[in-house]
Amino acid sequence: MTLELDTTVAGTTSNSYIELSDAAAYFEAKKEYTNIWAGYSDDEKIGKIIEATRAIDRLTYKGRKYKDHLYGDQEQALQFPRFEDLDHTIIPIQVKNATCEMIIAMDLIQTGTYGSADEENVERVSVGGVSVELRSSKPLLAGLKAKLAGGSIEAVTALLDKWIVGELGAIELFDWEW
Numbered sequence: 001m002t003l004e005l006d007t008t009v010a011g012t013t014s015n016s017y018i019e020l021s022d023a024a025a026y027f028e029a030k031k032e033y034t035n036i037w038a039g040y041s042d043d044e045k046i047g048k049i050i051e052a053t054r055a056i057d058r059l060t061y062k063g064r065k066y067k068d069h070l071y072g073d074q075e076q077a078l079q080f081p082r083f084e085d086l087d088h089t090i091i092p093i094q095v096k097n098a099t100c101e102m103i104i105a106m107d108l109i110q111t112g113t114y115g116s117a118d119e120e121n122v123e124r125v126s127v128g129g130v131s132v133e134l135r136s137s138k139p140l141l142a143g144l145k146a147k148l149a150g151g152s153i154e155a156v157t158a159l160l161d162k163w164i165v166g167e168l169g170a171i172e173l174f175d176w177e178w
Helices: 020-028 034-039 042-057 066-070 093-111 138-149 153-160
Strands: 120-127 130-137
Touching: 020 034, 020 042, 020 093, 042 093, 093 153
Parallel strands: none
Antiparallel strands: 120 130
16 A cells, blocks of 8 residues: 555645655755665655654644634644644644654654664773773664754654643743732
8 A cells, every 4th residue: 555645734634744845855954864764765754754743643732723613514634734823724834843853753762773773882992901892872872863963752842832732832831020
């Protein structure tokens, strides 16, 4: 079965917030991830985009889906656009970027690394007759690279913060001065 992306804004069968070309452009700027993304087949890329979209849609959001609010009898498949947003004809750039960041985060979670087959780096330091081996785990290095390059759930939630309800989103504080 060949997967296809349906990016219709507020569509009843939509399954993605981004096109393959959106992901390609985003990952072109992510030097730590560019080659990994390029190594996937189009079917694998489409699968990753759809799964990242599903993961984003499992979060709880403020407000209502655009079509669900206006047309109670029409089902909007995805969480965005939201009724409260000003432009209902587009998917906000933060949501598109969050989809790409979710792809990176899910890859990191699944593989423990950015696709590297090496399990460890070993450095040997010798002074006189004493030799010491220093080992660093690739998953730990990958985790650091992920933090620097994005690809964390924190990066996803930071992009979606204004819409997320609850502990994943921002805590809204009101500073009332009387």
